[in-house]
Amino acid sequence: MPSTSTARPNWLAGGLSAVWLVVVGVPILSMIVWGLTTEQAFRDAGPLAVPQVWTLGNVTEVIDRGFLDYYWNTAVVTVGSILLSLVLAVPAAYAIVRSKSWVAGASFRMFLLGLAIPAQAxxxxxxxxxxxxxxxxxxxxVILPTVAFTLPLVILILSxxxxxxxRDMYEAMTLDGAGSLRILLSAVVPMSRGSISAxxxxxxxxxxxxxxxxxIFIRDESKTMVTLGLREFQQEFAVDIPGLMMAVLxxxxxxFLLYVFARRWLIAGLAGVGGK
Amino acid sequence: MGYVLPAVVFFTVFAVVPLVLVVVLSFTSWPGFGDIRWTGLDNWERLIGDERVRESTGITLALTASTWLTQTPMAIAIGVWAAGRQRNRAVLSTIFFLPLLMSSAAIAVLFHRFLDPNYGMARDLGPLIGFPDGNILGTAHGAFLVIVFVSAWQWVPFHSLLYQAAARNVPTVLYDAATIDGAGRWDMFWRITLPQLRYTVVTSSVIMIVGSLITFETVLLITGGGPGGATRILPYLMYSAGFEAFEMGYASAIATVLVVVATAFSLLIVRFSGFTKMRSTLEGM
Structure with missing residues (x-):
């Protein structure tokens, strides 16, 4: 049921949102436009005008400099971290919620305190x-510390x-003779799908x-990740701004593709991190 | 049940032990390889007398305060606005959330080029905001404001998202009742929306404050701590002591200060807001 009070225009918030639209839109648009032109055309047009030449040549240039390796390494780290944290955190959250022993309670308190440890420090x-x-x-x-420092929040969300x-459901399943591993895989995991995707x-x-x-942990350039590759490019592409913009893009x-094809899922996941 | 043990052991090895070790290493001298030498209180005596540490701590606290003061009102305004049901808002929200899709490193590299006084828009726009030569990053206050602005650009979308989700959960009957009573929108915001968002304010503030205490990539890639140390926040000071000057012991002492400050902040917020009372809806059944 649409409410009249929330449907009226809200000028103040609307005005701030309009300002924010420009603040977000202009840099992103510039990045795309600059990335699709040549170095010379960019220099002729200057930062605020639309360049005269359009090209996809920067894509090849960026890929030639090893960007695909960076992608691959980043993908390995991402998938590896997700898998390892699920393997560690799902059973742990289950034990924390179901077990009556002091170990489970103490572990939960340890993870809560762990939320405050800054990885950088x-x-x-x-x-x-x-x-x-x-x-x-x-x-x-890279994978091991990434998993360790996301573990407290992951366990908090899952538990x-x-x-x-x-509780009745666990008890019913136990009466039916299901072992704890079976309860975990056939009931707990499907029922907490939303949190698992978050x-x-x-x-x-x-x-x-x-x-x-x-x-800090990787020296070999062929083993590095996209983020560090950008830092490398920031130094290499000193004056080739279109090339660097394409790398950022x-x-x-x-x-971005994930956002286009699974927007609801991505946004729900991000919002889920903030808790209720 | 042994289900909790692997996670506990793992977390102990890669988070708890390092936390203890950072304190232990602060009493040693270690260049990053070879032997670790015990040096007692040397690093701490040096730290107390170090002008740069005092300066860095001040900059870090100023950055954290500026971050909170700019991002919280923006995020609440955008979140509450985006929670409205009008159709155009869905399209605009899609654009609002775009910075969420980029890494800190990508955002920092992007703005570093925008701020270049020779090629970027700083050249043309700088004079309009009081930087005649466009060299915003060359001045102490300019560089500081850049870091505040870039981190707002990056993080406001995320916090707006938290507020949007929370604002959608405010029961509409509250607004309907207030409308019947003749309340204006401003009153409704202060008396209904904001009180209903209080837990989100706490969550968002903790994430924002702890996050800003450990800002690192943005500073490394945009200002390099400069000019003249004007943006050299504690994490950056620690990094350059450890991995540029290879004084790991001294870096650990700085890191210990950082841990203490971060922990103190989160404990204070949690204590004064009753955050720990937030539990499952089925609690006690």
């Missing part, structure tokens, strides 16, 4: 641990969802965007 000891484990300069060195599964979005985006872990394409 412990980068020096992580560097020590990663090098001692012999993982320096591997993608695993919130599992608490809402009615978790995938959150961990996936964190991994996709990770910067400081690959910055390409770095966002996979997430």
């Amino acid at each position: 412990v980068i020096v000891p992580l560097y020590l641990i990663i090098t001692e484990m012999g993982l320096y300069d591997t993608l695993i060195a 919130g969802a599992l608490r809402d599964v009615p 978790v995938c979005v959150f961990v996936g985006l964190t991994a996709w965007n990770s910067f400081i872990f690959p910055l 390409l770095s966002a394409v996979p997430v």
Whole structure:
């Protein structure tokens, strides 16, 4: 039922939103326009005019400089992080919600406190641990800390969802002779689909965007990720602004496609991270 | 049930142990390879006397405050507006949320080029806002405002999304009742919408404040901490002490300060807002 009070125009919020539209729109539009022209045409037109020449040549240039490798490495880290965090967090959240033992309660409190640990701040000891484990300069060195530092929020989201599964259902299944693993896979996982996708979005985006872990733990340029590749390009493409803009644009394409084809899912996932 | 153990062990190795180690390493000297030497309180004595640390702490707190003051009103306004049911809002919201799709690194590289005084729009637009040569990044206050602006550009969409979701859940009967009582939109915002959004304000503020304390890529890629240290926030100072000067012990001391500040902030917000009382809807059944 549409309410009259929420349907009336809201000038103040509408005005601020219009300003924000320009603030967001102009940089994104400039990025696209600049990325699709040549260096010379960009220089002739200047930053505020529409260039005269249009080309897709920057795509080839960016790919020639190894962008596909960066994509591949980023995809490996993203998928690896999502899988590892689900394998660790789903059973843990289930135990935290179902188990009566003090271990489960204490673990939950530990994860709650863990929410406050800033990953950047412990980068020096992580560097020590990663090098001692012999993982320096591997993608695993990025996956492990990414999963660890998203784990508290992931467990919070999942255990919130599992608490809402009615207790009677667990008891009914136990009476029917289902083991805890079966309850977990055949009832808990399907019933908390919404939260599991929120978790995938959150961990996936964190991994996709990770910067400081690959910055510190990866040296070999062929093993680096898209974010670090952009930093490399920022230095290499010193005056070739269209080339750099195309690299920035390409770095966002996979997430952008996800937004176009699965917008509801992506937005619901992001909103789910903020909790109720 | 052993289901919780793998997650606990994993989290202990990669988060809890580093947290303890960062304090331990702050009493040592280590260049990043070879032996770690015990040096007692040396790093801490140096830290207390270090002008740069004091300056960095001030900049970090100023950045956090500016971030909160700019992003919270913007995010609430946009979130509440986008929660309306009109059709055009769905299309506009799609554009609003576009920055969410880009990484911090991509956004930083993008704005770094926009702000270039030779090629970017800063050249033409800078003079209009008080930078005649377009060199916004060359001045201390300009560079600071750039970091505040870029992080708002990046994060306002996410916080708007939280407020939008929460504003949609405000029961419409509350507004209908207020309309019958003759309340104006302004009154309704302060008396109905904002109180109903209070938990979201807490969640969003914690994420915003802790996030801004650890801003790193934006500073590294846009200003490099400059000019003259004007944007050298604590995480950046720690990074350059550890991985540019290879003084890992001293970097750990700075990191310890950062951990303490971040933890203090989140504990304060959580304590004063009753956040921990928020539980499942089925609690106690």
